[in-house]
Amino acid sequence: MELQLAAPKTMQINMGRVSSSVIPPKSFKSVFQNITLHNPNNELLRLRFKVTYDQLGVQMEQIGEYCCHKNI
Structure with missing residues (x-):
């Protein structure tokens, strides 16, 4: 399992x-990863993500975008 994130150049x-690269089949366990985002200009949060993982021997890929969360 691999997670890739991309943020605008104005953010770090x-x-x-x-926490783990494997989730066993029929498991209720989760995988965790801490992410810190530095947004000095207090812009709306925008992230692109890509998750790749193997499922039953087939490599799967999910991509998407998260946007428009106002920083408080």
Whole structure:
């Protein structure tokens, strides 16, 4: 399992280590990863993400975008 994030150039993103690279089948366990985002201009939060993982021997990929969260 791999997570990739991209933020605008005006923001800095730091990603910690992932808690595990495997989630066993039929498991209720989760994988965690700490992410810190430095947003000095207090802009709306925009992130692009890509998650890749193996499922039943097939490599899967999900991509998407998160936007429009106002910093408090």
